[in-house]
Amino acid sequence: MSPGNPLSIKISDWPERDLVRVQASAIHGTGAFAKGPISRGTRIIEYKGQRCCKADLLAAAERGERQLTYVLNLDEELAIDGAVAGNEARFLNHSCAPNCEVIIFGGMPHLYALQDILEGAELTFDYQLQSPTGRRLSRALSRELFPCHCGAQACRGTLVALRGRPARATPRRPAPSVAPQP
Numbered sequence: 001m002s003p004g005n006p007l008s009i010k011i012s013d014w015p016e017r018d019l020v021r022v023q024a025s026a027i028h029g030t031g032a033f034a035k036g037p038i039s040r041g042t043r044i045i046e047y048k049g050q051r052c053c054k055a056d057l058l059a060a061a062e063r064g065e066r067q068l069t070y071v072l073n074l075d076e077e078l079a080i081d082g083a084v085a086g087n088e089a090r091f092l093n094h095s096c097a098p099n100c101e102v103i104i105f106g107g108m109p110h111l112y113a114l115q116d117i118l119e120g121a122e123l124t125f126d127y128q129l130q131s132p133t134g135r136r137l138s139r140a141l142s143r144e145l146f147p148c149h150c151g152a153q154a155c156r157g158t159l160v161a162l163r164g165r166p167a168r169a170t171p172r173r174p175a176p177s178v179a180p181q182p
């Protein structure tokens with residue numbers, strides 16, 4: 001085989017394909033959209049940003065020095081802040097009926113297509129926000145603090161993961177985002 005044998009390279013060496021464009025979103029602010037048709041299971045884009053200790057991020061947010069808008073949860077201790085050295089992935093909006101999901105390989109989160117996606121469709125994933133303290137928010141407070149306007153028929157009204165919701169998260173697919181304390 002040639003030196004370019006794709007089986008011999010690591011995931012991190014794969015060239016990033018250019019599948020995403022950023023434009024105004026009907027869901028919220030700026031969104032990420034499919035440049036062309038994307039097949040189910042496609043690895044769309046890496047979620048890039050600065051890797052940070054969650055405790056430090058939260059402390060900075062509480063001091064008003066940092067926002068958590070583009071923070072993606074990696075594990076118990078680490079998160080990625082897409083606001084610093086991030087890419088288009090940070091513009092993916094939340095939807096309660098998403099067409100993408102986050103999967104983490106070797107500490108590197110990537111967005112994958114959950115279904116076939118049409119050209120021009122907005123790319124979304126379910127943020128499943130969780131309190132970093134593990135404290136549950138009431139549904140009313142969740143809707144007040146983190147309202148959802150995704151427009152899906154099954155919209156739960158909030159970006160926060162709901163109490164009693166079946167555990168969808170697996171070790172390689174943790175809840176993607178952290179929410180600031182109320």
Ligand SMILES: [Zn+2]
Pocket residue numbers: 095096097148149150151152154155156157158
């Ligand atoms: Zn929704």
